[in-house]
Amino acid sequence: MLVAALALLPLGYIVGYTVDVGWSGVRELVLRPRVGELLWNTARLVAGTVVCCVVLGLGAAWLVERSAVPARRVWHVLLVAPLAVPAFVNSYAWISLLPGLDTYGGALLVVTLSYFPFVYLPVSAAFRGLDPALEETARGLGLGSWAVFRRVQLPQLRVAVLGGSLLVSLHLLAEFGALQMLRFPTFTTAIYDQYRATFNGPGATMLAGVLVLICLLLLLAELRLRGRAAYAGSGRGAARPHRAVPLGGLTVPAVLGLTLLVALAVLVPLASLTYWMVTGSSSALPVGELVATTGTTLALAGGAAVVTTALAFPTGWLAVRARGRLATVLERCTYLGSAVPGIVVALALVTLSIRATPWLYQTVPVLVAAYTILFLPRAIVNVRSAVEQSPRLYDDVAAALGSSALDRLRRVTLPLLAPGLGAGAALVFLAVVTELTATLLLAPTGTTTLATAFWSATSGLEYGAAAPFAVLMVLLSAPATVLLSRDARRGLTT
Amino acid sequence: MSSLTVQDVTKSFGATPVLTGIDLHVPSRSLTALLGPSGCGKTTLLRLIAGFEDPDTGRIAVGDRTVTGAGRGVPARRRGIGFVPQEGGLFPHLTVAANVGFGLPRRERRDRGRVRDLLALVGLDAALAERHPHQLSGGQQQRVALARALAPRPSLVLLDEPFSSLDAALREDTRQAVAEALRASGATAVLVTHDQAEALSMADQVAVMRGGRLVQFADPQTLYRHPLDLDIATFVGDSVVLDADVRGGRAHCALGVLPLERPGPEGAIRILLRPEQLQLGEPTGAAPTARVHSVDFYGHDARVLLDLPSGLRVTARLDGHELPADGAEVSISVTGAALAFPAGPAAEVGRRELTGPR
Numbered sequence: 001m002l003v004a005a006l007a008l009l010p011l012g013y014i015v016g017y018t019v020d021v022g023w024s025g026v027r028e029l030v031l032r033p034r035v036g037e038l039l040w041n042t043a044r045l046v047a048g049t050v051v052c053c054v055v056l057g058l059g060a061a062w063l064v065e066r067s068a069v070p071a072r073r074v075w076h077v078l079l080v081a082p083l084a085v086p087a088f089v090n091s092y093a094w095i096s097l098l099p100g101l102d103t104y105g106g107a108l109l110v111v112t113l114s115y116f117p118f119v120y121l122p123v124s125a126a127f128r129g130l131d132p133a134l135e136e137t138a139r140g141l142g143l144g145s146w147a148v149f150r151r152v153q154l155p156q157l158r159v160a161v162l163g164g165s166l167l168v169s170l171h172l173l174a175e176f177g178a179l180q181m182l183r184f185p186t187f188t189t190a191i192y193d194q195y196r197a198t199f200n201g202p203g204a205t206m207l208a209g210v211l212v213l214i215c216l217l218l219l220l221a222e223l224r225l226r227g228r229a230a231y232a233g234s235g236r237g238a239a240r241p242h243r244a245v246p247l248g249g250l251t252v253p254a255v256l257g258l259t260l261l262v263a264l265a266v267l268v269p270l271a272s273l274t275y276w277m278v279t280g281s282s283s284a285l286p287v288g289e290l291v292a293t294t295g296t297t298l299a300l301a302g303g304a305a306v307v308t309t310a311l312a313f314p315t316g317w318l319a320v321r322a323r324g325r326l327a328t329v330l331e332r333c334t335y336l337g338s339a340v341p342g343i344v345v346a347l348a349l350v351t352l353s354i355r356a357t358p359w360l361y362q363t364v365p366v367l368v369a370a371y372t373i374l375f376l377p378r379a380i381v382n383v384r385s386a387v388e389q390s391p392r393l394y395d396d397v398a399a400a401l402g403s404s405a406l407d408r409l410r411r412v413t414l415p416l417l418a419p420g421l422g423a424g425a426a427l428v429f430l431a432v433v434t435e436l437t438a439t440l441l442l443a444p445t446g447t448t449t450l451a452t453a454f455w456s457a458t459s460g461l462e463y464g465a466a467a468p469f470a471v472l473m474v475l476l477s478a479p480a481t482v483l484l485s486r487d488a489r490r491g492l493t494t
Numbered sequence: 495m496s497s498l499t500v501q502d503v504t505k506s507f508g509a510t511p512v513l514t515g516i517d518l519h520v521p522s523r524s525l526t527a528l529l530g531p532s533g534c535g536k537t538t539l540l541r542l543i544a545g546f547e548d549p550d551t552g553r554i555a556v557g558d559r560t561v562t563g564a565g566r567g568v569p570a571r572r573r574g575i576g577f578v579p580q581e582g583g584l585f586p587h588l589t590v591a592a593n594v595g596f597g598l599p600r601r602e603r604r605d606r607g608r609v610r611d612l613l614a615l616v617g618l619d620a621a622l623a624e625r626h627p628h629q630l631s632g633g634q635q636q637r638v639a640l641a642r643a644l645a646p647r648p649s650l651v652l653l654d655e656p657f658s659s660l661d662a663a664l665r666e667d668t669r670q671a672v673a674e675a676l677r678a679s680g681a682t683a684v685l686v687t688h689d690q691a692e693a694l695s696m697a698d699q700v701a702v703m704r705g706g707r708l709v710q711f712a713d714p715q716t717l718y719r720h721p722l723d724l725d726i727a728t729f730v731g732d733s734v735v736l737d738a739d740v741r742g743g744r745a746h747c748a749l750g751v752l753p754l755e756r757p758g759p760e761g762a763i764r765i766l767l768r769p770e771q772l773q774l775g776e777p778t779g780a781a782p783t784a785r786v787h788s789v790d791f792y793g794h795d796a797r798v799l800l801d802l803p804s805g806l807r808v809t810a811r812l813d814g815h816e817l818p819a820d821g822a823e824v825s826i827s828v829t830g831a832a833l834a835f836p837a838g839p840a841a842e843v844g845r846r847e848l849t850g851p852r
Contacts, residue, residue, distance in 0.1 A: 393579055393583045394583060394585060396544070396546050396570070396577065396579070396583075397577055397579060397583045397585075397642075398585075398596065399545075399546070399569070399570040399571045400544055400545075400546075400570055400571070400573075400575060400576065400577035400597075400643070401571075401576075401577075401596050401597030401642070401643075401645075401646060402571045402572070402574070402597050402646060403571055403596070403597070404571060411596075412585060415587045416585075416586070416587055
């Protein structure tokens with residue numbers, strides 16, 4: 001209950017504020033040309049990115065999973081690798097090399113390269129899960145390759161494609177750093193600017209309200225899809241490996257295409273980072289500052305991971321073991337919270353803490369609370385699937401063998417859940433390491449994380465000074481990428 | 495080792511009654527099968543005995559000790575009842591040895607000899623002790639599950655359809671190993687199954703359940719030869735059921751005039767024969783004849799489907815030596831006596847309930 005209440009805090013804040021402002025106030029603040037412009041910018045960016053991501057993700061997934069392209073395992077890892085580079089680091093890498101990228105096209109290029117793995121991963125997992133017998137049956141019924149793809153595979157991939165697209169959209173709506181750096185104004189950057197300029201003017205909150213509304217609409221769609229996806233995933237896995245489709249003369253173009261994609265998405269950021277590391281360090285590397293910042297980041301991330309996992313445990317447990325309306329509603333509440341972009345969560349917590357608990361304003365607990373609200377679903381998804389792996393049966397058997405409730409928790413339940421809890425905690429940890437927006441707004445004065453240190457350096461256009469922080473973030477994110485490339489479905493569904 | 499007594503136990507889930515007035519007494523050191531189709535309540539009864547759920551009314555006692563009923567409920571972990579679930583339910587994070595030793599006091603868990611003895615009891619090699627459950631075959635998992643249940647020397651062992659997930663060849667071996675281990679350990683055992691062959695071959699007594707009630711409780715031979723009604727008869731084995739007319743103490747039916755097991759009232763009845771009572775021969779003038787519809791050959795024996803002139807189809811079970819060809823004309827003679835049951839539609843309703851959804 002408490003967990004759900006915490007997750008709903010930002011939403012409640014927005015709703016309460018809207019009621020406060022009243023209808024005329026809302027009309028004055030929302031129905032104006034500036035908002036229309038933002039809406040148009042946001043919409044065309046989301047639409048363009050989703051289309052590009054689907055094309056790239058679907059094509060790459062088909063090549064890696066189904067065609068006879070050489071070195072498929074290597075490609076798989078390389079195609080997931082962009083996730084290790086936070087989007088705002090990626091955009092820094094690009095804009096520092098090509099300052100002319102501050103256009104719609106530039107924004108589209110950078111965010112597409114950052115986000116296409118969100119489509120690639122679920123789709124390639126879905127490809128793997130497709131039963132080859134279905135395709136063989138279709139061939140046996142006289143369908144050609146294209147017809148098999150269109151009539152058999154595509155309908156089964158639909159859920160994965162749509163789920164990935166929604167993921168891209170939600171991330172994009174919440175994206176702040178990358179777009180701010182590309183000077184492409186959307187709702188998120190506008191909220192931030194308003195907040196900085198006027199310190200929590202009603203304008204920022206109302207913009208946030210519109211943004212949340214869009215997010216919730218998208219989330220509703222995702223929840224419906226998720227319900228059906230569960231059925232699709234409940235079957236047993238593919239019995240046999242798939243037979244790779246030979247590419248023949250198309251092998252060279254296919255490899256070239258993949259190479260180009262990986263070069264743009266992985267090599268450019270890495271090269272750019274290396275360049276700035278080398279040329280930018282005209283002064284000596286600020287080792288002391290780096291160590292201190294890393295320490296702060298790790299401590300915050302560790303604390304947030306522990307708190308979030310601890311809160312996720314009861315929710316995930318109830319959702320599986322005590323299936324019922326209440327448990328489902330509670331779980332859904334935490335998902336709702338996650339659809340709210342980081343900037344809105346931060347804004348809500350700033351205002352609430354100033355008004356209700358001034359002694360908490362700009363303290364670590366508020367920051368950790370923001371992390372928890374943002375990343376709770378990642379932990380819950382993992383706890384949930386872990387609880388599903390350990391059915392009640394084991395509890396019954398242990399009880400019949402004379403084991404007490406506490407003893408069962410220690411000897412059966414926790415050992416069985418440990419991997420899931422660990423994975424959830426790790427994902428939260430790594431998400432916090434690269435979190436920028438909420439940290440910028442909520443971090444106590446004097447507390448800098450890798451992300452905020454990087455941010456303040458780039459804001460002053462000191463690209464060289466920013467590079468070491470970016471490198472550290474990429475290094476710390478790499479393990480999460482490995483986790484994701486192993487188990488595509490888990491953890492991705494923020 | 496203790497007996498098990500179940501008295502007037504009733505259980506509902508919500509508004510749906512699952513068990514109604516169950517009375518059952520399982521003698522010490524015997525193996526009793528709870529036989530019935532899916533949804534007849536047999537697994538629920540097992541879970542009540544184990545203590546995973548509480549009955550609405552009634553009493554369950556292990557030996558002289560009441561474990562539930564009359565206001566008291568002993569939690570599962572204090573009942574000293576071993577439980578072997580359907581697919582073994584081995585803890586996936588523990589080795590075979592740790593699984594087997596799970597219910598032992600801390601000191602004894604380290605005792606490798608004890609684990610080895612238990613594995614030997616269920617016919618498994620001690621070399622398996624360090625394996626993990628996913629490295630075992632289904633049959634081996636079942637045996638480890640039994641060893642684990644027997645380890646704390648329970649007074650009673652419950653087995654919930656332990657063989658249903660095994661394939662036919664493995665099932666036979668595993669059944670034998672389990673039966674032997676249970677006998678050797680001297681444990682009282684209750685086995686839930688929907689497989690009548692399993693119940694008849696393994697159990698000392700069989701309790702047949704139907705729609706949440708216990709309809710017959712008898713040893714396997716009595717159950718097969720003297721089922722209480724036609725539904726039980728057709729459920730526990732292949733049957734030939736015919737309409738008959740009793741005149742002068744003998745049943746006149748499509749297969750001639752047959753003696754009855756027990757004398758009954760004159761008039762219309764239904765009779766039960768088992769397919770192995772039917773003998774086939776060359777057609778003669780006197781004996782009833784039939785046309786062979788088809789022959790299912792199993793090697794050790796065969797089942798012959800016969801069309802009687804009346805259009806009725808009956809089954810005969812023959813040993814595999816001399817089998818008639820499809821379409822051949824044969825004569826039928828009957829050995830032994832027929833069992834009489836009252837005629838009427840009631841039996842039909844009951845049968846649907848018993849053989850219902852498998």
